[in-house]
Amino acid sequence: MSETIQTLLSEERRFAPSPEFAAQANANDPAIYERADADYEAWWKGWADQLDWFEPYHTVCEFKAPNAKWFLGGKLNAAYNCVDRHAERTPDKRAIVFEGEPGDSRTITYRELKDEVSRFANALMQLGVERGDRVCIYMPMVPELAIAMLACARIGAAHSVVFGGFSADSLQERTNDAQCKVIVTADGGWRRGSIVPLKRTVDEALEKGCPSVHKVIVLERIGPDATNPVAMVSGRDIWWSEIVSVQSTDCPCASMDSEDLLYILYTSGSTGKPKGITHTTGGYLTGTMATSKLALDLKDDDLHFCTADCGWVTGHSYIVYGPMACGATVLMYEGAPDTPEKDRFWRIIEKHRATILYTAPTAIRAFMKWGAEYPRRCDLSSLRLLGSVGEPINPEAWIWYQEEIGGGRCPVIDTWWQTETGAMMITPLPGITETKPGSATRTFPGISARIYNEEGMDITPADGSRHEVGGFLVLDRPWPSMTRGIFNDPDRFEKTYWSKFPGRYFAGDGAKLDEDGYFWLLGRVDDIMLVAGHNISTMEVESALVSHPAVAEAAVIGKTHELKGQAIAAFVILRSDHRHDGDPAHLVNEIKAHVAHKIGPIARPDDVFITAELPKTRSGKIMRRLLRDVAEGRALGDTTTLADPNVVASLKDKYESTE
Numbered sequence: 001m002s003e004t005i006q007t008l009l010s011e012e013r014r015f016a017p018s019p020e021f022a023a024q025a026n027a028n029d030p031a032i033y034e035r036a037d038a039d040y041e042a043w044w045k046g047w048a049d050q051l052d053w054f055e056p057y058h059t060v061c062e063f064k065a066p067n068a069k070w071f072l073g074g075k076l077n078a079a080y081n082c083v084d085r086h087a088e089r090t091p092d093k094r095a096i097v098f099e100g101e102p103g104d105s106r107t108i109t110y111r112e113l114k115d116e117v118s119r120f121a122n123a124l125m126q127l128g129v130e131r132g133d134r135v136c137i138y139m140p141m142v143p144e145l146a147i148a149m150l151a152c153a154r155i156g157a158a159h160s161v162v163f164g165g166f167s168a169d170s171l172q173e174r175t176n177d178a179q180c181k182v183i184v185t186a187d188g189g190w191r192r193g194s195i196v197p198l199k200r201t202v203d204e205a206l207e208k209g210c211p212s213v214h215k216v217i218v219l220e221r222i223g224p225d226a227t228n229p230v231a232m233v234s235g236r237d238i239w240w241s242e243i244v245s246v247q248s249t250d251c252p253c254a255s256m257d258s259e260d261l262l263y264i265l266y267t268s269g270s271t272g273k274p275k276g277i278t279h280t281t282g283g284y285l286t287g288t289m290a291t292s293k294l295a296l297d298l299k300d301d302d303l304h305f306c307t308a309d310c311g312w313v314t315g316h317s318y319i320v321y322g323p324m325a326c327g328a329t330v331l332m333y334e335g336a337p338d339t340p341e342k343d344r345f346w347r348i349i350e351k352h353r354a355t356i357l358y359t360a361p362t363a364i365r366a367f368m369k370w371g372a373e374y375p376r377r378c379d380l381s382s383l384r385l386l387g388s389v390g391e392p393i394n395p396e397a398w399i400w401y402q403e404e405i406g407g408g409r410c411p412v413i414d415t416w417w418q419t420e421t422g423a424m425m426i427t428p429l430p431g432i433t434e435t436k437p438g439s440a441t442r443t444f445p446g447i448s449a450r451i452y453n454e455e456g457m458d459i460t461p462a463d464g465s466r467h468e469v470g471g472f473l474v475l476d477r478p479w480p481s482m483t484r485g486i487f488n489d490p491d492r493f494e495k496t497y498w499s500k501f502p503g504r505y506f507a508g509d510g511a512k513l514d515e516d517g518y519f520w521l522l523g524r525v526d527d528i529m530l531v532a533g534h535n536i537s538t539m540e541v542e543s544a545l546v547s548h549p550a551v552a553e554a555a556v557i558g559k560t561h562e563l564k565g566q567a568i569a570a571f572v573i574l575r576s577d578h579r580h581d582g583d584p585a586h587l588v589n590e591i592k593a594h595v596a597h598k599i600g601p602i603a604r605p606d607d608v609f610i611t612a613e614l615p616k617t618r619s620g621k622i623m624r625r626l627l628r629d630v631a632e633g634r635a636l637g638d639t640t641t642l643a644d645p646n647v648v649a650s651l652k653d654k655y656e657s658t659e
């Protein structure tokens, strides 16, 4: 890690916004930072007042850590703000431009979106969904996913979107935790030319037991296919088209309190059980709208291409709620970046003339590896801004992104935030901020971030006495889009985020602050891994491993990976009563498949090392640093020798004698 920090901090390259970009940018006056800092409540009020409220709020903010409330007393509706008000003013403007993986394309205007959202909202009500209920959405990246989210918002039900790559077990756990009444799914989705059998996974989850679920709505995305049989359970399962076709396009927007629950989104926690992160209505819309306008520099004529799936917070905040609160046009792509060829994103940008691209470092590193010939054969001249999110971006990937994708003319914004923060917290403003490759730069106006040390001291240098510091990243002022807590678990919320530094929000990330006051994010400091930008806890993979009949004990670490940022490496001790056919490679593959089946393909370990012992400290804590050295090939040079189960044990001896 210290090597990484040194490379990062020796980064000398600087990129100031071009005068042309600055001149047209939504934010180009550096004084907004001071103005926002001087009175952050007034700053956020200015943004909230750009939303349409049914009834005005009387108080901007009430905060007593860990509980925040914003825009108290105000009544509004997220679907009204993201759909209806644009359907009135700009009915023919495109809301969604959709590109399916097989090459099908569709455009939905704001007027059409309003009709579709209303009809689906009526369908949900017909199935008994009421204000305050939860609805699980387990769908491919098709417009109906956004329609389902907005339909929930319209009637005051909270959605819980579960990423389509998650397994039946994960879906079951999330559905039960949120007590969802209905699951919205599809017969499947396309991914790398194959069908993702979503409905079958829903069936599996329901067979395992989801007592709160009464109805399942199934969108026909794939159609009849011999390899993808779809069984409809009578009385429980309904086709989307059947129930929607009989609905009216009239559906009033529920008048929701600013603090009413808009959605739950599950994220990995270091104790293994996923946390249901909650977001409410007024503050969340305010934060996502403000950051969409100032950081993404979203304008009326933009076509915004965010490559995230709506199963993650990036899709919630920067495909659906933020851009649509601004009345923008978003591009939704269903499939993989290398299908049919490794130029798919560039073909999409060329075809639809996308102007903003918001993607992840793991994708950028894959594009680099595939080679510049793919973007070079496409016309990317429509692009004007590039964004990155999900994990630290290494300077080389940043520079490649800027040169090969941005043609050297587009600003790059590296945006740091979390499911819990709802919206971007640390990001350049592309018309103002001079960027440094690898740094997320400064806090968004109105946000305050500090660096604390292990002893709980704020070590952020006072203004005017700039010097470099490193430690834990802490947010010390409330902001409108902050999570209001973990669904049904206030104690865990307090413990996870608010107790390490009492009264301050502890993000779980390490960071450096340089002499110019720029933040350099260094990754997680807890047991969360960032695998291809996705948050997975070591503990949840360990639980999946020990649920395999051959595994007695397991330890998991994230090892550095060239493309994925981190890859999962697992060390397992086999049960003594376990019988196998003698080929350890066979068992290793079976264990990997078992984890993928339990959690989802994203959690499949790259390596499974069979060992006789796990290195533990005297107090019984697993020595993860040692395992990391082993997995990354440092301790041994050649990890294949690990087939010898005594290796980890002997290494531990060596370590203990040198420590």
Ligand code: WT7
Residues within 6 Å of the ligand: 267, 313, 314, 388, 389, 390, 391, 392, 393, 414, 415, 416, 417, 418, 419, 420, 440, 507, 508, 509, 521, 522, 523, 524, 530, 533, 534, 535
């Ligand atoms: C964790 C949050 C926010 C949407 C995607 C992930 C890491 C996120 C950056 C960045 C360095 C980053 C952090 C954070 N992260 N963006 N620009 N630079 N690290 O959301 O699944 O809630 O994960 O992702 O470690 O804590 P998430």
